[in-house]
Amino acid sequence: MLGMWTFLITEVLFFGGMFAAYAVYRNMYPDAFASTSKFMDVVLGGTNTAVLICSSLTMVLAVRAAQLSKRAHLILFLILTMIFGTIFLVIKGFEYHSKWVEHLVPGFDFQYDEPRYQHNAQILFFLYFAMTGMHALHMVIGLGLLTFLLVQAKRRIFNENYFAPVEMIGLYWHFVDIVWIFLFPLLYLIGHRR
Amino acid sequence: MPASLTLLLADLQLFPPAASAQAGPIDDLYWFEIIVSAIMTVLIFAAVILFAWKYRRRANVRATQIEGSNVLETTWSIIPFLIMLIMFWWGAKLFFAAQNPPKDAMEVFVTGKQWMWKVQYPDGSHEINALHVPVGQPVKLTMASEDVIHSFSIPAFRVRHDVVPGHYDSLWFTATKPGRYRLYCTEYCGNAHASMSGWVEVLNDRDYANWAGGGSHGSLAEQGQQLFEQNGCSTCHLLDQQGRCPILRGVYNKPVQLDDGRTVIADDSYIRESILDPNAKVVSGFQPNIMPNFKGQLSEEQVIQLIAFVKSLSPPTPASQQGGQQRPVVIAPKAKAPAKAPAASAPQQ
């Protein structure tokens, strides 16, 4: 368990590098930043936040079920968590797709409708993709880990004396949720009234 | 072999010449650090050798077990710390003094590119990998990079500053001894990094006057004016009446109101940015997206010429010479008097 926490600290600083870059560029180009927020879909972003929070709830319930040796509940909640996680990724996919269609992916024929922000907006969109992309990657890994848990749960590995893997992957899943809790306001909300 | 050895030793240098006003004070600190370090090193070496020899292992002598001593620990934490505080304070003081050039500093422009230093003087002459300065005169270098990070360094003057692409960096010095000194690039910048070096020639006043004699292409500002016309700037930036773009006369080093409400000083960096990326900071009352982007069209050297031209449109008065370093409150910006949106501009200062 301590190992997992240590690993999460590493993850905090991994994302931290990008958050630092975000802070710097947001401070440097506030107007360009404000202008990009019109492309951020608050409704989709908000929905995704809610979806992730739900998945966190089902995850913690799964851990609880494991602690209580309720295998059926454990499997149910794991599946629910995975469904929420998948919904999140699907919505994210739609968002990415619309950015792609609007030529807002840096490095791939990036076109911005306000020429004065063309360059700086590219950096901010890169940060958007880097941060959410890295987050999505963690989600995918998380889904893989949940699948592994599911298989083990089916094999009746877990009981009230042995559920550490469920707990650890739970911690990981909540951490990924926390990252999104910060990404949502920073990328979607701040500046969309400027 | 002996012959070549003597040759080698004939060239042997152990300490660099000190040829600028700041070299002396920095050397003083350097010597202080050397003396402190030497004392510490000798003390520690002596203690190690003494203890190792005096308490070397002998047949029936046993080590005395000692726990440690809080008094000693505190002493040898605090004393070094105090000495280091002196170094910190001293170093910071010299560093602060190196920040701002005197007002009467002569301005020289340096552009770093892979792999050479291009130097431009206000009188319009220019040279590569060489810099001529008069003795006793403060010189401010305004430096730009065309590509990667370079670092401009003159060891004999103890000055060095990185030249980071995307903005101007500057350093200043006052040469105190006529002579030839080496200059280098000290930030690795690619294949021929080593050849990005040259000479600084410090000349006494008479020699400098002789050397500076001929700028056949006109002054830097005149070169800038040519560019200003060739690139069509003059069609919108009219010199005496309001065109589609701000009047540039009298703008240099004055506060400028931007369309997002901020105020910036129209210094070298701002003018550079406004040429290369005009939409980044648009003057209040003017339309964005009118002026073309000159990034990639103009070299850093040409930008410097243009800036010199803009600067020449604001003849130095005692007030404007001070203006650059002061708060932007006092002077009402002339340039922002806009034709199209008069209402926006008046009340806010």
Added chain:
Amino acid sequence: MATIAHGTPEIAAEEVNYLNVEHGWKSWLFTTDHKRIAFLYLISITAMFFVGGTMAVLFRINLLEPEGIFSSETYNRLFSMHGIVMVFFFLVPSIPATLANFLIPIMIGAKDLAFPRINLLSWYLYVFGAIFTIYAVARGGVDTGWTFYAPYSSTYSNSYVLSAVMGVFVAGFSSILTGLNFIVTVHKMRAPGMTWSRLPLFVWSNYATGLLQVLGTPVLAISLTLIAFERVAHVGIFDPNIGGDPILFQHLFWFYSHPAVYIMILPGMGVISEIVACFSRKRVFGYNFVAFSSMAIAVLSFFVWGHHMFVTGEAMYTSVAFSFLSFMVAVPSAIKVFNWTATMYKGSVSFDTPMLYAFGFIGLFTIGGLTGLFLAALATDVATHGTYFIVAHFHYVMVGGMVMAFLGGLHYWWPKITGRLYPEAWAKFAALIIFIGFNLTFFPQFILGYLGMPRRIHAYPPEFQALNVLSTAGASILGIGYLIPMIYFAWSIRKGPKAPANPWGATGLEWEIQSPPTTYNFDETPIVTKEAYDYGPLEEVVG
């Protein structure tokens, strides 16, 4: 003390230990025994050390002539790969992944690290990282310097940056996993009675190193990832042409790479604490202060990275703050040096090879540390930044400090690791050669630095030639000095006299078990009742 072997009754030759318990390459490549993994690491980092060292000798040869002997292209690739290989593939993993990997579980009375399989994984990651890097070398090398400064690395360089960056990225994760493993092991696996105040100082310093690895390395990983994105897709994050800021890369890079300096030196300090105590027959003077200073260094090292950027146009007040904090971090380092010296006072000092290396370490680290003050002070940093002064300074710390400590530790624990003794006379000779060669190589560089010779140049003004020739001469001596231990260690694995369990008469759990240890170290979990350096009673037995 090697002479002991002569009179020692032969240890039963067939005794089972971790080396002979299983045979065949599978038993090595799929092992989870921390001792075998440490051995694998030892082989791999030695290989990388010689790769990096060969490059150093080659580019020192280039510097014999002011105009250079090789092309600038070759030279730039040589020094860049030297830096990358030495920093990321030798210095960072050197002591933690080999000696500490071997010793930490034994020193705290555990059977293995907390996560044996992660330990093996970390070795594989290291190997993959090394392969990527070697691939970059084979394809023609990298010419960015080990610092990968943008925008040169991200836009302008046309060498194999991506492959090298991948290599460092992967090796970074190897380092994170090692650190994570140590942290958890030290917290959770200590034997009964092994309290924090009884922990050997070597464990303390490696615990501090683990914290640095876990907290710093991910930021390196992300900054290298951003470089890779920039290179592949031109996204502009560090490209000033579209408003990116190259200085941001330096902030992120040095947030890791300054603490990384302490990742490299802290374990060395731990080794020296052990050696000085053992060969003075004394507990370390001011144990608490030495242990505490390891932690203080670990924490403070994260507050000083800006001193690499005093001349970049970093904000003035930020620079002043970083300068002050840089002086702060010098205090705990000084405390350590004083305490090692004081440990010898009224001791019973012997001059075995590990102790010679410890002397070398104390002397050279003192010089390296003190010259660091020149660079923490703002004005003298401006005068010396980017010159050979920097090169000399960090080689005094890294090579004079870390490599000395590594060799000292390797000699000290070699009997434990392999169960064999090395030839003492040769070892002393090599230590002397290394000390002389090192100083001859790097001391002239301090002078060159203040004269203004920039680092990383393949040609230089003729007036610098004399000092450069001296330096190259030193480098060749140093190179030979490193070859000698390599040869006699290889010899001693097969032919060296058998080592007793405790050849030095040292304290510590690792000396109470057989040499080499069995797979699970202890037949039953030991119960610790005394402090780490309890030389008082031991003296009566050995002395």
Added chain:
Amino acid sequence: MSAFHVPIPKVGTLVAVWATLIVLTGLTSYVSYFELGEWNIVVALLIAVTKASLVAWVFMGVRHSTTLTRLFCVAGLAWLMILILLTYSDYSTRNWTYQAQPWSTNKAAGTSR
């Protein structure tokens, strides 16, 4: 491994926390439609910190964890702050100038060695 000292959370608590999180998400979205100037950032971040703390405290079980685990959490955040704040300090103070007395040319010229 922690089977015996981790109390099993009540479903009610978990659902309550979940509901709070959802409400806070709505709140932060709602507030973002008002022009509050710099306060938009402050409010959004405050809410985010609250949400993150709730997740960590209840869902991740920090409320029942050892001091050591809490120490690790705090360390992670502290280091994140070191990274962001010290980097940011550079960018936010780039324009602060300081008018130091430059070297007096004449005096220094006299003493140069």
